Amino acid sequence: MSPRRLFIPVIALLLVGCTNEGSPSPSPSVTLRPVTLLLGFQPDVQFAPFYLAQQKGYYANFGLDVTIEYKGDADLVRLVADGQAEFGVADATDVMISRTAGIPIKYVETIYGLFPVALIGPTGTVPTDPAELAGKRIGTPGKYGSSWHALLALLHAGGLTEADVTIREYPQFNQVEGLLNGDVDFITGFRNNEPLRLAAQGMQVDLLTVEQIAPLPGPGVIVGDALLASDKAIVTGFVAATLQAETEIAADPQQGLDAAVVAVPTIEADRDVALSVLNATIELWRAGASAPSGAINDAAWTSGYETMRALLFIDGSVPLDEMIEHLVKESIS
Numbered sequence: 001m002s003p004r005r006l007f008i009p010v011i012a013l014l015l016v017g018c019t020n021e022g023s024p025s026p027s028p029s030v031t032l033r034p035v036t037l038l039l040g041f042q043p044d045v046q047f048a049p050f051y052l053a054q055q056k057g058y059y060a061n062f063g064l065d066v067t068i069e070y071k072g073d074a075d076l077v078r079l080v081a082d083g084q085a086e087f088g089v090a091d092a093t094d095v096m097i098s099r100t101a102g103i104p105i106k107y108v109e110t111i112y113g114l115f116p117v118a119l120i121g122p123t124g125t126v127p128t129d130p131a132e133l134a135g136k137r138i139g140t141p142g143k144y145g146s147s148w149h150a151l152l153a154l155l156h157a158g159g160l161t162e163a164d165v166t167i168r169e170y171p172q173f174n175q176v177e178g179l180l181n182g183d184v185d186f187i188t189g190f191r192n193n194e195p196l197r198l199a200a201q202g203m204q205v206d207l208l209t210v211e212q213i214a215p216l217p218g219p220g221v222i223v224g225d226a227l228l229a230s231d232k233a234i235v236t237g238f239v240a241a242t243l244q245a246e247t248e249i250a251a252d253p254q255q256g257l258d259a260a261v262v263a264v265p266t267i268e269a270d271r272d273v274a275l276s277v278l279n280a281t282i283e284l285w286r287a288g289a290s291a292p293s294g295a296i297n298d299a300a301w302t303s304g305y306e307t308m309r310a311l312l313f314i315d316g317s318v319p320l321d322e323m324i325e326h327l328v329k330e331s332i333s
Helices: 003-011 045-055 073-082 092-100 145-157 175-180 194-200 225-230 232-251 253-263 265-286 298-310
Strands: 033-039 064-070 087-090 105-110 117-122 137-140 166-169 186-190 205-209 220-224
Touching (some): 033 045, 033 073, 033 232, 045 265, 064 232, 073 087, 073 092, 092 105, 092 145, 092 298, 105 225, 105 232, 117 145, 117 175, 137 175, 145 186, 145 298, 175 186, 194 265, 225 232, 232 253, 232 265
Parallel strands (some): 137 166
Antiparallel strands (some): 087 220, 117 205
């Protein structure tokens, strides 16, 4: 299927703000506007939609010349808020915390329809009731970010706190080795990554996922308030181009892998593993749907907002509707 045909259902989602102002339209005579996209701290096959949209000119079709850079979470949010970068990909939970702290960013597009972090343990050992985590040893990268928020949300749902379990931190993200060595009973990890790494080393695992117990919204695209106010068409164009690439990759993962290899040549060294990671990632984008939607899941955001408030990460002083901007109009059941 050609890119043009794939783009039709994406645009049919209707980008809010384009219905009255007109959809951003490509024009070869217009000089492209340079913009910067900040991704996570290291290049990865999971960022394939951004690589594909850049390489195939989908961003250029909306007048954008996108430069991709990699930053840690704290720097990423600050740079987008300050206008030093136009776009970033961040955890929704970090958006809630940042916005409550007065940082002027908004979440405008869902990338992960399902929260990617889960509690992971050997098959047959992972409880379905988080109350049964009491007394267990749990490995996590650190007391920050999506892994930490997910763990605390699960404990809270089980009537527990971190004092009821033993936490071991793995700042080098080597919690997989801790689980393999028996140093911990469970770990937090990305369900499209750590389970595959464990399986490759002979350990089959089960997961306790956040949406089963305490739904949290997944990572997505963030922008600064100033950009939304001054040039919303640029934001809607970026979202449309990214959705086009996501939809194509969901239909043909090999295309996404090829784009990732062009952007990150080291991925070539183990294409099979990278393709497995990408396939698992696609399922998180889709969240059970036939294709990625990009739409904001209001139910997950409402649940997540209340959970983050109960955990005292936010105080409720900033309303939920000031943290998100619905640029994609679609009903999520």
